[in-house]
Amino acid sequence: MSTDFQRARQALGSRLRELRTEGSLTGRELAIRCGWPHSKISKLENGRQTATTEDLALWAEACGSPQTAEELHRRLSGLETHVQSRRRQLAGGHSALQEQSVLEYRETTTIRAYEATVIPGLFQTPDYARCLLVQNAELHQTPKDTEAAVRARMRRQEALYEPGKRYRVILWEGALHALSCPAEVLGGQLDRLAGIIGLDTVELGIIPLGAAMSITPKHGFWIFDEALVRVETMSTELRIDEPADVALYGRAWDRLHAAALHGPEAHRLLARVRHSLLAA
CATH class of the missing domain: 3.30.870 (Endonuclease; Chain A)
Known part of the structure; x- marks a missing residue:
């Protein structure tokens, strides 16, 4: 995996963590709201898993910040410009x-x-x-x-x-x-x-x-x-x-x-x- 891609994924993870803490949610609480295993929260926040557009929309909604979904999608689009599944x-x-x-x-x-x-x-x-x-x-x-x-x-x-x-x-x-x-x-x-x-x-x-x-x-x-x-x-x-x-x-x-x-x-x-x- 390219270094630039991994850095971009980690930067996206940091932004997701920031939204979670601004929403006063623990990782476990957010996982319950999203219907995910707790491990997925950790992987996304630490840049060990690439989020989907659906993941980002659900994350923003669960954190009480639906208006940030578009920003998150832009970040993901920039990341996928370099590495495409x-x-x-x-x-x-x-x-x-x-x-x-x-x-x-x-x-x-x-x-x-x-x-x-x-x-x-x-x-x-x-x-x-x-x-x-x-x-x-x-x-x-x-x-x-x-x-x-x-x-x-x-x-x-x-x-x-x-x-x-x-x-x-x-x-x-x-x-x-x-x-x-x-x-x-x-x-x-x-x-x-x-x-x-x-x-x-x-x-x-x-x-x-x-x-x-x-x-x-x-x-x-x-x-x-x-x-x-x-x-x-x-x-x-x-x-x-x-x-x-x-x-x-x-x-x-x-x-x-x-x-x-x-x-x-x-x-x-x-x-x-x-x-x-x-x-x-």
Whole structure:
């Protein structure tokens, strides 16, 4: 969890404690009024649990300060700008999240990205995307609006053909071998990557297995116009905009870029992986 997020959550907790004491309530009394276990009061006040909008409204009402609910909601919105629950994002299915990404990509001029385990959505074929979206819906137990999500993901790829855009993406070779879909689907996906290398807007680098590296990144990340970094975990999306942190990810990307193959060398690597897939 990011330090900035935790500090913001602790600050919200302090404000909640302040409202409780102003209402002359003990933690146990407030818990009874809200119908919660006493432990929840402690967790919220000490920044060990993230409140929901419903929690905040009930807290303000129980403390006799319903007028503070809007203020608390603003604090929560600022906190969630940086860390967003995947469960909440996907509550209505994957298509809405994909549509949001379409808008974000349209508003971005330059993206630098690194992925180690999966082909990025920006480069995916419909069949490859479909396999991953079905798997994610099952994992997160969210609505299976797969076809709508696939269509939205394909619309996002229209940005690849817009003049003035620049997509500088680095993949680890392991992502090219992962059979998260049938072999024939992966084969089509590798062909798609080979075709993308020729686009004017795309710079695709592949770090081969066994390459000498000066950094071992722990996760994939996307840098938007050198102003925002997005990192996805299993359950959370981090949105990092602190300049020093953005610069840190930029330096990490530079080191990964130095270890990657580009142009004809990347093309030959893709061909080798494609050949090994057919021979299996």
